[in-house]
Amino acid sequence: MTDAPMFTPFTLRGMTLKNRLAMSPMCQYSAEDGTANDWHLVHLGSRAMGGTGLIITEMTDISPEGRISEGCAGMYKPEHVAAWKRVVDFVHSQSDAKIAIQLAHAGRKASCMFAWEGGGPLPAERAWEIIAPSAIPFSADSQTPREMNRADMDRLIEAFAQGTRWAEEAGFDMIEIHGGHGYLISSFISPLSNTRTDEYGGSLENRMRFPLEVFHAIRANWPDDKPISMRISAYDWVEGGTEVDDAVEIGRMMKAAGLDILDVSSGNVTDDVRPRVEGLFQTPFSERVRAEAGIPTMTVGNVGGPEQINEVIAGGRADLCCMAKGQLFDPYFAHHAARSLGVEDYKWPKQYAAAGFFKPVD
């Protein structure tokens, strides 16, 4: 047993995590027509083997047009269920990690090239129509989205509900709604991308109407004992955009609606370059939302070491710490952290038990 805050369990509804480390969602651009494959099995499976408490899949789109790129993962056709189930079954059978699926629609940031091809808009012959709350392109060279009408909203709400039912069939433990980084739901929330004059634009309450409709559809199709998270951009880093005060209000609204945890990120809602900030620059946002809205939070951004995670958790700044780049650098981060914090009974996979006896030499 340990008193290291990083290694204390955490429960949301019927899901108990063995530690406070989450693998942050990371697009891999490696799926074919949305279908997860061996890459996803190894990518996600190895972090589960590496001791991470909560694995969160990359942004997984609920419609083909909702993909950022042709390689984005999906949960929009029945064939996707078995592909994801293979990953989920591996995580559950070979580790005691839990696994969440991040359900998303890319909105005005859809129809782009792979990140390693520069990420710009797809050439016309490969591009598809993109939709958003308002007909405002993401950047000067982006495609202009078509403004969504009621029928688009109804279709996407049903697609989120269907994605949820398939996520349950695949055995996921949690759903995370991607409501951050300028994708569809986020673009409803930010006044920079939502200039609608109907009841879906204007006040924060109006801008939250579509995100809440999506949330209610997901909650209604997801088992009661399984939790739901939502990632948001708590701060747009652009004048006239979402402020942390808004994030607190969003936290209150989502808590009242029944959300279990808010994953507090920031930015990427416009193509304005945001200031480069070192350290745990987003953790103050998580801390405020957690304290003032009274909802559990995850923090993300430059999480890099076990002592830091201990301090965040013990200081009540977040309930979970998400790590993205650090998990690419070191899939076994949790085991290395356990060793450095003196957590002796932290279990390696049985096949790897000998790793516990390894003594590195500096």
Ligand SMILES: Cc1cc2nc3c(=O)[nH]c(=O)nc-3n(C[C@H](O)[C@H](O)[C@H](O)COP(=O)(O)O)c2cc1C
């Ligand atoms: C390769 C890559 C892909 C990403 N894809 C997603 C994604 O699918 N969904 C998401 O919410 N964030 C995504 N992010 C953002 C990360 O989850 C995380 O918020 C960000 O990298 C900051 O955390 P870090 O400092 O630990 O890397 C991605 C980041 C990277 C590096």
